[in-house]
Amino acid sequence: MQSKEIMYRRLSMASIARAIRQGWIVFSQSRPVSVAYAVIFAVIGLLILTGIVLAGVAPMMLPLAGGFMLIGPVLLCGFFSIADRVIGKLPTQFSDVLIGFSNASRQVLVLALVSMLLFLIWLTDAAILYGFMVGRTPMPLLGLLPPPDNVRSFILWSSVMGAALALLIFAISAFSVPLLYYRRAGLVQAVVLSVRVVFGNFVPGIAWALVLSAAIIGSILLLPLFLLVFPVMAYASHALYHEIFPQPAA
Numbered sequence: 038m039q040s041k042e043i044m045y046r047r048l049s050m051a052s053i054a055r056a057i058r059q060g061w062i063v064f065s066q067s068r069p070v071s072v073a074y075a076v077i078f079a080v081i082g083l084l085i086l087t088g089i090v091l092a093g094v095a096p097m098m099l100p101l102a103g104g105f106m107l108i109g110p111v112l113l114c115g116f117f118s119i120a121d122r123v124i125g126k127l128p129t130q131f132s133d134v135l136i137g138f139s140n141a142s143r144q145v146l147v148l149a150l151v152s153m154l155l156f157l158i159w160l161t162d163a164a165i166l167y168g169f170m171v172g173r174t175p176m177p178l179l180g181l182l183p184p185p186d187n188v189r190s191f192i193l194w195s196s197v198m199g200a201a202l203a204l205l206i207f208a209i210s211a212f213s214v215p216l217l218y219y220r221r222a223g224l225v226q227a228v229v230l231s232v233r234v235v236f237g238n239f240v241p242g243i244a245w246a247l248v249l250s251a252a253i254i255g256s257i258l259l260l261p262l263f264l265l266v267f268p269v270m271a272y273a274s275h276a277l278y279h280e281i282f283p284q285p286a287a
Contacts, residue, residue: 043222043230045282048238052280053245053273060273063120064265067129071268074115074134079263086260093175096188100163102257103199106250107156109267110210111149114141116271117218142217144224152206159202163195170194207246208235215278234281245277 046052064071082105089097118137122129170191184192212234213227222230235242249270256266 043216043226043282044285045230045234046280048234048241048245048277048281050241050244052277053241053248056273056277056280057248057269059276060269060271063123063272063275064269066123067119067268070119070129070131070133071116071272072264073131074119075264075267078112078267079260082257082263083260086257090177093177094167094171095176096171096184096191097163097167098258099192099254100167100195100199101160102254103196103203103250104156104159104163105257106203106253107159107206108149108152109253110206110214110274111145111152113214113271113274114138114145114218116268117215117275120272120275137218140218142220144227145214145217147224148210148214148217152210155202155206159199162198166195166198167191203250204243204246207249208232208242211235211242211245211274212278212281215275216282221282230282249274 082102085101086098089095089101114137115134116137118133118140119129122133170187172187176188209228209231212231213222213224216222216227216230217224221227235246252266252270253263256262
């Protein structure tokens with residue numbers, strides 16, 4: 038099965054728009070469990086962001102929010118399980134999240150470990166850059182309105198560094214995670230296919246990456262929005278995978 042050729046369709050701007058609409062539909066039909074799952078990460082994010090502000094390093098909020106894009110893809114298994122039940126017109130409950138992770142291929146764990154490693158590398162690099170460009174002077178949240186020149190420089194260069202890592206993990210995981218989740222490919226084949234789709238359809242591939250990044254990072258910084266945006270974009274990713282990699286006819 039893993040060596041069998043897997044056919045895929047072209048990624049387009051129209052397919053991205055359709056996926057987002059479908060993501061909203063699935064969210065609307067599974068709102069309680071979708072929000073409950075997203076609350077877990079919202080609470081963790083709130084605690085971390087609060088700790089950053091109390092530590093006087095408020096400019097690190099943006100790199101941390103951007104770093105979520107490195108680990109976010111491996112959290113989708115729970116949402117995939119919910120989406121499958123909604124599409125199958127079955128009732129949803131929080132246990133479906135756990136079922137999604139228990140049913141996922143073990144190779145998804147490998148991607149999770151790689152993503153976590155890149156996330157830790159990113160945080161270390163961002164902290165070093167922060168120390169070099171901002172220093173040890175406490176920087177409260179209100180001190181960012183407007184940000185001083187050194188903070189603007191830090192945000193600019195950390196964004197450039199983070200974008201490179203985020204694009205790498207996006208290309209690797211955008212379609213490999215669902216391919217592995219549905220056990221349609223092995224790890225190497227899934228990663229190769231994901232990279233081919235993203236870079237073989239460069240403009241819509243980058244557009245999808247930018248949409249995801251803007252939506253997720255923006256909603257983390259405006260945390261209540263995260264409870265809506267994260268599930269919708271997760272279901273959109275599910276819908277986009279099924280459009281680009283349709284199940285073969287029986």
